[in-house]
Amino acid sequence: MSFQSITGQERVKRMLQNSLRTDKVSHAYIFTGAPGTGRRAMARAFAQAIYCKVLPDDACGECLDCRKVEHGNHPDLHWIVPDGASIKIDQIRELQKQFAYRASASNIKMYILEDADKLTVQAANSLLKFLEEPTSQVVAVLITDNGQALLPTIRSRSQWIPFLPMGRSSMKELLLQEGHPPVLVQAAVNLAAGPEAARELIQGNGxxxxxxxxxxxxxxxxxxxxxxxxxxxxxxxxxxxxxxxxxxxxxxxxxxxxxxxxxxxxxxxxxxxxxxxxxxxxxxxxxxxxxxxxxxxxxxxxxxxxxxxxxxxxxxxxxxxxxxx
Missing domain, CATH: 1.20.272.10 (Zinc Finger, Delta Prime; domain 3)
Known part of the structure; x- marks a missing residue:
């Protein structure tokens, strides 16, 4: 998945690609915004671009590292989702344990936390210590619907990347071009913040x-x-x-x-x-x-x-x- 394959969020793409081109990738980012605005897809594209051996500021999608990220088996990329209702301290401890080992040829380790606002207090404090004292070159992406719910100390140590809802007319045009029924498109674009979420609604059960x-x-x-x-x-x-x-x-x-x-x-x-x-x-x-x-x-x-x-x-x-x- 490349940046160009993601619809919308042009400002976010420019920021991330510029950081790659100038070799100024931050050690932590907060991707905040409504569900369906493409945060997860952007995090994956960013990971692929970081590890891609062909292009300087995007993912080629063809090299071995790009394919490993796409298939979820890149050794230096760790994707964490809530265990039940929350992200628990044991998950953060396991992450720290994994990061104690040397990175492979890329020399960069990366972790992506989905629903980062669901960190328990203990997990959040443990993550904060990890953000302050990484053991190697580390890039963190925290995905959240509500960035304000994160600890102020985590927010202050991370680069804030807001994902804005896509305009309804642009969403509608895109979904109609894809061949979705107009009556369903009209409802979906009024209920979703981005084409990804609107598409899920239209194709969803019922x-x-x-x-x-x-x-x-x-x-x-x-x-x-x-x-x-x-x-x-x-x-x-x-x-x-x-x-x-x-x-x-x-x-x-x-x-x-x-x-x-x-x-x-x-x-x-x-x-x-x-x-x-x-x-x-x-x-x-x-x-x-x-x-x-x-x-x-x-x-x-x-x-x-x-x-x-x-x-x-x-x-x-x-x-x-x-x-x-």
Whole structure:
């Protein structure tokens, strides 16, 4: 994987490639940003570029070292992920033990920590000592959704590399070029911070079905509320989509935003573009206050579900609000 194969994050690429060209690679980096912005792919591309024997500031993808990084068996690269819910001190101790040995021909050892904000206090303190006193030439990459959750002393000893969400229009254009269904692309780019995450959503299990379920429940709530209640119970509260209830709420909120837009008389940047006929009629049948109240209720329901509210009751409240009961 080369830098050029990663879509977006041009500023990050320039920073890392410039450090390689000028031989000023830092001993530690924090790759921080939302999931799906390409942090993991960038860390792998950076590792390949560091070890590549052919190109000075990128990965050729063909040399032995590039292939070893790609296949996860380069002897000087260590990739650490949480053991259960956290990264534990034993994992950091094992890393330090591995790094006590000499590096191979590259003379550089590298480690990548995924979900670095999940370090236990003991592991974080052990890592800090390792950052302060590396036993050899070491490069660290800490990947995190929330860089502020790391110890201030770790942050101060690392170069901060922010990964910014990709613009929706750019994401949409890219995903459409790849041949993904437009109606799914439109929803995914509004729920994901980067093309990688949007692609995972579209290709993931049940995304199209969840979108259809939003449409079905919205239709039923506005015309046959008892039927909507039954559908919600069978499919969402206790059924096949119960694990995907948070994603359903995300998509319902997108639908409600469309209804507010339609009530305002705007058809720009709508998500459910294939449902405009009936949605437009329903949008005009209720007041703006109604749609805003529904949107607020949906956001509140989302919060309550995160706090382990009863799914059936939470869904019934939002569906009744849609009907105006």
């Amino acid at each position: 995304f199209a079905e969840l979108r259809n379920l939003v449409i079905q429940l919205a239709r039923e709530s506005l015309s046959r509320l008892p039927s909507a209640m039954l559908t919600a119970q069978q499919k969402l509260a206790k059924g096949e989509f119960s694990e995907q209830l948070p994603r359903f709420m995300d998509m319902l909120i997108l639908w409600l935003k469309d209804m507010v837009q339609l009530k305002l008389g705007s058809r720009e940047e709508l998500i459910y573009t294939d449902q405009l006929d009936w949605m437009s009629q329903q949008a005009l049948s209720y007041s703006m206050e109604h749609w805003i109240a529904c949107l607020e209720q949906a956001v509140e329901t989302q919060k309550r579900l995160r706090s382990h509210a009863n799914p059936q009751l939470a869904l019934e409240h939002i569906l009744m609000r849609l009907k105006g009961v």
